[in-house]
Amino acid sequence: MDKPRGPSSHEVAAWVRDMLGMPCGHGGTLDPDVSGVLLVMIGRSARLAPVILSHEKEYIALLRLHGDATEEQIRETAREFVGKNYQRPPLKSAVARALRIRTMYEIDVLGIDGRDVLLRVRCEAGTYIRSLCRHIGFAIGTGGQMVELRRIRSGGYDESMCCSLHALRDAVEQAKNGNSKELSSYIRTPESVLEGIPTVTIRDTAVDALCHGASLAGVGVTATDSFKKDSEVAVMTAQGELVCIGTATVPSDTIVPGETGIVIRPKMVIMQAGTYPKGWVTKPPAPRPKKKASPTSRTEEREVKVEKKNVSPNIQKSLHPGPKKRPGNSKEYLNNSKNGRRRDLVDKPAKGKGSGKKGQSKYGGSKSIQRKKGTR
Template identity: 35%
Template sequence: MIILDNEAQTSPSHGCKPEERTVEQLFESGFILLDKAPGPSSHQVSAWARDMMGLEKLGHGGTLDPFATGVLPLLAGKAMRLTGRILTHDKSYLAILKIGREIELPELEENMAKLTGKVYNVPPEISAVKVQVRTRRISRFEILDFDGKNALTHIECEAGTYVRTMARDLGLLLDTPVELKELRRPSSGEFSLKQSVTMQQLADAHWLWKEKGDADAINRILHPLEDMLSDVPRIVIKDGAAAALSHGAPLLRPGVVSIPEDLGVGSEVLLVTLKGEAVALANLVQPSKVIPEMTQGEVAKPNCVLMPEDTYPRSWKK
């Protein structure tokens, strides 16, 4: 990290650290990790949670089929602008496969190995997307338990992989039908079931906050959107720059406090305040190595503004 202004300070009168946000603020730009139950669709679960909490906007990232369970991110307010990033996360699954005939373990392992690496993965006809040939990377497809006809398997794969298609293709290799009986998603990107809550836990936490004024449980469930962007290089900026950027203006050199080293033109960065608040995702228009030599001019252009307008006061006239 290159420090360009070690005397920069942030005003305590505006904004706040992400971990200090109120429930209402997290509803405007936060997310929930839900452990989806079997039965309802991902869209229905999202709608139930939205209506229960009285939110205008609540979307989901990474659809699970109605019969499937596991990690389903729910994104509120401005966090919905990050849906595309969530959808690209690698996923893991636990799948129970029922095989149409008795087979030996070595035969099953040999054919499962043929479905790892880059493979064709055509969505099943019952899926919600257009059926077309696509390739996906399957990094792991292994057996955890096997009784001759039923296999508990662990899968690690690229986003957009259809496990039902993997079961069908395994059946073609074994020359016998293979049925996907159960499917559970233990993780989506860096998020896991350990961080997830059930719909009942969410409802209870919301009730405690709304009816009893106890926000402890709901605060543990609501995560600031910054937690979704921990892997993005950060440029720290001054309060005045945050005000302009929240209106879509480019980041200018005088507004920079510190920058990462060795980033080239076009690199995506997260612009954050001295309090750690996400202001915008942006692309560098200058390599980071030349920015310390600049005194003015554009440093980065936002591609996704995340901070509500006027969180920090304007330093210009309307």
């Protein structure tokens, strides 16, 4: 898409989603005031976002200096910034303002008009051109700021391959009427974003297993590019279709097509499962050995519980006796109960001094002899 100035990248992706009726995502955020190339990923291609975000970018920026400077001074200062640069994202940014290092591959001064300087910058992904313009202004000695910015290339896509939102809307309406030629010209294949990624070609019988998340063994490999261990690798079919993006477990020079051993573990599966016929066999699970029933097995316990349920209500009451009912006369209950006999509760004498005999409690029982402390 050729993103216009005004809307954000998320809004543009949402409009494309509403036009096509499919889930969409964008690769590489552009500020609302920035225009240019914006890749919109449709459907399962949204899984390629990490690959697209790592592409190098190219911009046209307008730098406005805060003071006068000679043309020679401007060009010489711009050349000094080619290479690695320390950058801190601006205050208005979508990421944390942590110090980072970004590489500038090319910086060309396209024109100078007074204090306005037109720059073309080819840089690493994640570079903030606003910060670069401010640093160039500091290095010149006058100070400066970015006034306008346009992205003209993202990876292998340049502005000549983009379409506007109005053109996409017209193409969608034509496709509804049966003419989808123009809409098809705007849609690219997932294989077109594999810029600089080594590839591995596999057999057709191994494709469906990878679509289900299986790792790739050397038996399914037919050809490989040169790559190192732990590098990202694109797994392709013999017809040049992208199956998945994976991580190499071994370097390419140790892979022998047709031999066993895991060589790539898939990380982003792009192809839909079932596109190619199934070339792998699923073995039925092995039968589990039956456990010998113990004498007190659960089945016997269940039978006992069932028998208890079938017992008559009268017998059930005897199996679960309830609490004894307390008689209405509490004195009779205390005399007959175990607690009452232990305490020797007979008729209580009247309260008062001298009501009990010496050596006896006032309730009729003998006094308990308490030992003095420290004696045995």
